[in-house]
Amino acid sequence: xxxxxxxxxxxxxxxxxxxxxxxxxxxxxxxxxxxxxxxxxxxxxxxxxxxxxxxxxxxxxxxxxxxxxxxxxxxxxxxxxxxxxxxxxxxxxxxxxxxxxxxxxxxxxxxxxxxxxxxxxxxxxxxxxxxxxxxxxxxxxxxxxxxxxxxxxxxxxxxxxxxxxxxxxx
Amino acid sequence: xxxxxxxxxxxxxxxxxxxxxxxxxxxxxxxxxxxxxxxxxxxxxxxxxxxxxxxxxxxxxxxxxxxxxxxxxxxxxxxxxxxxxxxxxxxxxxxxxxxxxxxxxxxxxxxxxxxxxxxxxxxxxxxxxxxxxxxxxxxxxxxxxxxxxxxxxxxxxxxxxxxxxxxxxxxxxxxxxxxxxxxxxxxxxxxxxxxxxxxxxxxxxxxxxxxxxxxxxxxxxxxxxxxxxxxxxxxxxxxxxxxxxxxxxxxxxxxxxxxxxxxxxxxxxxxxxxxxxxxxxxxxxxxxxxxxxxxxxxxxxxxxxxxxxxxxxxxxxxxxxxxxxxxxxxxxxxxxxxxxxxxxxxxxxxxxxxx
Numbered sequence: 001x002x003x004x005x006x007x008x009x010x011x012x013x014x015x016x017x018x019x020x021x022x023x024x025x026x027x028x029x030x031x032x033x034x035x036x037x038x039x040x041x042x043x044x045x046x047x048x049x050x051x052x053x054x055x056x057x058x059x060x061x062x063x064x065x066x067x068x069x070x071x072x073x074x075x076x077x078x079x080x081x082x083x084x085x086x087x088x089x090x091x092x093x094x095x096x097x098x099x100x101x102x103x104x105x106x107x108x109x110x111x112x113x114x115x116x117x118x119x120x121x122x123x124x125x126x127x128x129x130x131x132x133x134x135x136x137x138x139x140x141x142x143x144x145x146x147x148x149x150x151x152x153x154x155x156x157x158x159x160x161x162x163x164x165x166x167x168x169x170x
Numbered sequence: 171x172x173x174x175x176x177x178x179x180x181x182x183x184x185x186x187x188x189x190x191x192x193x194x195x196x197x198x199x200x201x202x203x204x205x206x207x208x209x210x211x212x213x214x215x216x217x218x219x220x221x222x223x224x225x226x227x228x229x230x231x232x233x234x235x236x237x238x239x240x241x242x243x244x245x246x247x248x249x250x251x252x253x254x255x256x257x258x259x260x261x262x263x264x265x266x267x268x269x270x271x272x273x274x275x276x277x278x279x280x281x282x283x284x285x286x287x288x289x290x291x292x293x294x295x296x297x298x299x300x301x302x303x304x305x306x307x308x309x310x311x312x313x314x315x316x317x318x319x320x321x322x323x324x325x326x327x328x329x330x331x332x333x334x335x336x337x338x339x340x341x342x343x344x345x346x347x348x349x350x351x352x353x354x355x356x357x358x359x360x361x362x363x364x365x366x367x368x369x370x371x372x373x374x375x376x377x378x379x380x381x382x383x384x385x386x387x388x389x390x391x392x393x394x395x396x397x398x399x400x401x402x403x404x405x406x407x408x409x410x411x412x413x414x415x416x417x418x419x420x421x422x423x424x425x426x427x428x429x430x431x432x433x434x435x436x437x438x439x440x441x442x443x444x445x446x447x448x449x450x451x452x453x454x455x456x457x458x459x460x461x462x463x464x465x466x467x468x469x470x471x472x473x474x475x476x477x478x479x480x481x482x483x484x485x486x487x488x489x490x491x492x493x494x495x496x497x498x499x500x501x502x503x504x505x506x507x508x509x510x511x512x513x514x515x516x517x518x519x520x521x522x523x524x525x
Contacts, residue, residue, distance in 0.1 A: 009198065009201060013194045013197060013198060014191075014194045017191040017192060017194055017197065018188035018189070018191045019188065020191070021187065021188050021189075021190050021191040021192075022184050022185075022187040022188040025187060027190045027191055027192050027393065028192070028393075028396070030191060030192070031191075031192045031196065031197060034197060035197050035200055035201070038197070038201055039200075039201065042201070101179060102179065102182050102183050102186055103183075105179050105180060105182075105183035106183040106186060106187050109180065109183055109184065109187070110187075120180060120184070121184055124173075124177060124180045124181045124184055125181065125184040125185065125188060152176070152177075155176060155180060156176050
């Protein structure tokens with residue numbers, strides 16, 4: 001019925017799932033949200049497809065769905081998982097240090113306020129401009145810059161590696 | 171974009187996080203169906219696990235207290251009677267959660283434990299709402315309460331109470347307490363336990379959800395464990411097979427945790443404790459610590475698990491899929507199951523194979 005929709009799904013679904021997964025830190029929740037959003041977008045595709053950037057619009061739907069979602073435990077879950085994996089895998093050497101550093105960063109990102117996390121994701125994972133991020137988050141570019149700078153200073157402030165994951169389990 | 175070291179690390183971390191995304195094939199299949207029910211496929215992960223979670227918490231809490239020098243309140247004095255606990259596995263996500271896994275657990279003062287699963291599609295009498303599917307009750311009551319302006323916490327409580335009343339009416343068993351568990355923490359527990367051995371009679375490859383498992387003995391943890399207890403598509407008896415899976419998984423998990431070597435055991439129990447703290451909610455009048463005495467005695471091999479009998483003929487008035495249940499048969503089944511001293515199912519080294 002909507003060839004445009006099928007094409008959009010074929011080309012963008014993978015990327016969209018990855019975006020939602022990094023946004024929610026929960027692959028299952030990401031799947032549910034993306035599914036829900038696409039099912040909602042499908043009947044309205046004639047309108048969405050004619051927009052300047054359907055992709056940004058769908059990103060916005062996904063982001064809103066998540067931001068309005070009541071559960072706020074994602075941060076806890078991810079840090080727990082890291083702890084578990086670290087405890088079991090206990091890697092050594094340089095590869096291990098890099099792994100630990102990245103894991104700690106994932107945990108810190110997961111604990112950011114959700115809008116800040118979305119902004120960081122759109123900037124560093126999706127390479128979006130301030131204006132595009134503003135469109136997705138439904139706010140002004142000034143607010144985007146403030147989200148980004150606050151998030152960055154939080155992420156820079158904490159030392160590298162361990163601390164976060166361990167604290168979550170103390 | 172020129173990135174400094176932190177920014178490069180942020181990008182790497184985000185990429186790694188994004189890499190956990192599920193296979194797009196599963197989502198594409200759902201979209202091609204064209205229908206709406208994304209939420210039906212989200213997981214009722216398993217409520218029976220809550221029994222283990224609660225049990226393990228009861229074991230680990232006093233140990234932790236001991237280690238830190240605080241004396242636990244004399245537990246034996248508190249464990250004076252049998253308890254019936256309704257455990258509901260909540261499938262949480264956008265919108266009201268659904269109670270898709272429903273288990274009535276009986277904790278005997280002699281240290282035995284038994285649990286009966288009640289299929290979510292059971293067509294039951296809901297006091298004040300007539301006949302409907304059991305799992306619709308939680309959502310409906312919660313939504314009604316929210317519409318009346320109640321807080322989410324109050325609405326959750328009202329919904330859980332309505333479920334308790336419904337199950338009490340169905341089984342004739344007085345529900346002393348209820349607990350709800352957000353099952354998302356389950357992957358963590360299975361991973362912390364170092365994986366849970368399970369066995370499948372047949373290999374499964376479900377094109378709809380993209381979930382596949384080989385036949386035979388295997389160990390599942392993390393996401394794979396969730397898939398194992400969530401799957402009902404592609405199984406011969408759907409949700410009923412899922413319940414059997416979940417019971418096999420629960421038994422195996424209990425066995426693994428309760429008999430693990432000390433180092434692993436402590437780690438698994440700590441995870442359980444954290445999960446309980448974060449993801450289990452009980453009725454306001456119930457302190458899990460009160461269970462300590464009973465739970466200290468509870469062993470994995472004394473757990474009895476069963477599913478209430480359902481009839482093959484669907485109820486006439488049912489809209490959509492529903493299972494007929496005969497309250498008289500349910501009552502006698504539950505009575506037998508909860509009877510003191512009934513022999514536990516024989517233990518075995520390997521996990522029994524299921525569909």
